Amino acid sequence: MTRRRHPGEEKKNVHESPARRGTTVMTGPARIDTAQRRSMFQYSHAAISMDSLHPLVSEAATPRPGLLAFTGGAVIGTLGGLIGLGGAEFRLPLLIGAFRFAALEAVIVNKAMSLVVVGSALPFRALTVPFSDIGAHWTMIVNLLAGSVLGAWIAAGWATHLKPQTLYRVIAVLLVAIAGVLLVGHDATSAAPPFTGTLQAVAGIGAGFGIGIVASLLGVAGGELFIPTLVLLFGADIKLAGSLSLAVSLPTMLTGFTRYSRDRSFAVLGENRIFVIVMAAGSIVGSFIGGRLLGLVPSVVLLPLLAAILLVSAVKVWRHG
Numbered sequence: 665m666t667r668r669r670h671p672g673e674e675k676k677n678v679h680e681s682p683a684r685r686g687t688t689v690m691t692g693p694a695r696i697d698t699a700q701r702r703s704m705f706q707y708s709h710a711a712i713s714m715d716s717l718h719p720l721v722s723e724a725a726t727p728r729p730g731l732l733a734f735t736g737g738a739v740i741g742t743l744g745g746l747i748g749l750g751g752a753e754f755r756l757p758l759l760i761g762a763f764r765f766a767a768l769e770a771v772i773v774n775k776a777m778s779l780v781v782v783g784s785a786l787p788f789r790a791l792t793v794p795f796s797d798i799g800a801h802w803t804m805i806v807n808l809l810a811g812s813v814l815g816a817w818i819a820a821g822w823a824t825h826l827k828p829q830t831l832y833r834v835i836a837v838l839l840v841a842i843a844g845v846l847l848v849g850h851d852a853t854s855a856a857p858p859f860t861g862t863l864q865a866v867a868g869i870g871a872g873f874g875i876g877i878v879a880s881l882l883g884v885a886g887g888e889l890f891i892p893t894l895v896l897l898f899g900a901d902i903k904l905a906g907s908l909s910l911a912v913s914l915p916t917m918l919t920g921f922t923r924y925s926r927d928r929s930f931a932v933l934g935e936n937r938i939f940v941i942v943m944a945a946g947s948i949v950g951s952f953i954g955g956r957l958l959g960l961v962p963s964v965v966l967l968p969l970l971a972a973i974l975l976v977s978a979v980k981v982w983r984h985g
Contacts, residue, residue: 740950745951747966747970749888755777757981783914807872809916810868815875821923842882879917886917
């Protein structure tokens with residue numbers, strides 16, 4: 665004889681069965697089952713881990729006024745222009761210290777501005793050094809590029825994988841090295857090249873490789889290193905060396921820029937596009953003014969002052985890390 669099932673019995677079984685299968689049991693307020701809790705924990709743990717392992721993102725809430733950006737770019741550009749440079753080596757500490765960019769982001773922003781400044785400087789200098797003179801010395805350009813392009817690509821890869829603290833310290837050390845170059849090698853005068861033929865070509869590739877690394881790690885054009893190299897290694901005239909340096913710097917920077925674009929920190933350019941445009945404009949204006957004032961302040965006074973600025977900046981960047 666079949667026993668009649670009580671109506672409440674069937675309802676009870678309906679509620680019990682899902683619980684045994686591990687699914688959500690709805691009794692009053694919604695509850696989250698074990699699998700969902702485990703999934704949410706793993707997601708939040710992964711998010712926390714990513715934030716702690718990649719602290720390269722600058723403070724999003726940091727205000728970066730356009731007027732201050734333009735003024736800072738103009739002042740830095742003028743300082744660099746006074747000695748025939750774009751000023752990127754002085755701009756980088758400003759980006760890290762005053763504008764609160766993280767190390768890798770500051771390098772990327774600095775490189776973007778350096779591209780703009782160098783791209784505008786070539787036609788400016790064409791009035792003094794025609795493109796025909798630059799083209800006549802294409803072998804020097806190719807020689808240095810053979811090393812600098814490779815160095816820029818490798819260094820950009822290193823920078824994207826370095827810990828933030830390590831990158832800050834690398835930047836600080838390189839700023840000290842550039843300060844030394846300003847004091848020792850910037851007033852180099854042209855003379856007979858120390859090497860010729862194959863030995864000169866090998867030395868040029870080696871020098872270009874090292875300069876490409878430094879330029880990529882700092883986001884600079886590298887003129888402070890290319891110019892003495894062109895003068896001392898190839899015997900180029902100082903004015904010609906300045907234009908040849910720009911011709912070498914553009915492909916070198918584009919190489920490093922392309923490599924940096926693969927890292928997620930490259931998004932800093934889109935997030936701060938107005939800041940980048942305004943500060944780059946200030947840098948161009950400053951470089952133009954500095955170029956017109958070139959030679960007005962004696963190098964014996966100016967170079968030690970600028971070297972001291974770099975040394976102080978290096979200390980601050982080191983401590984920042």
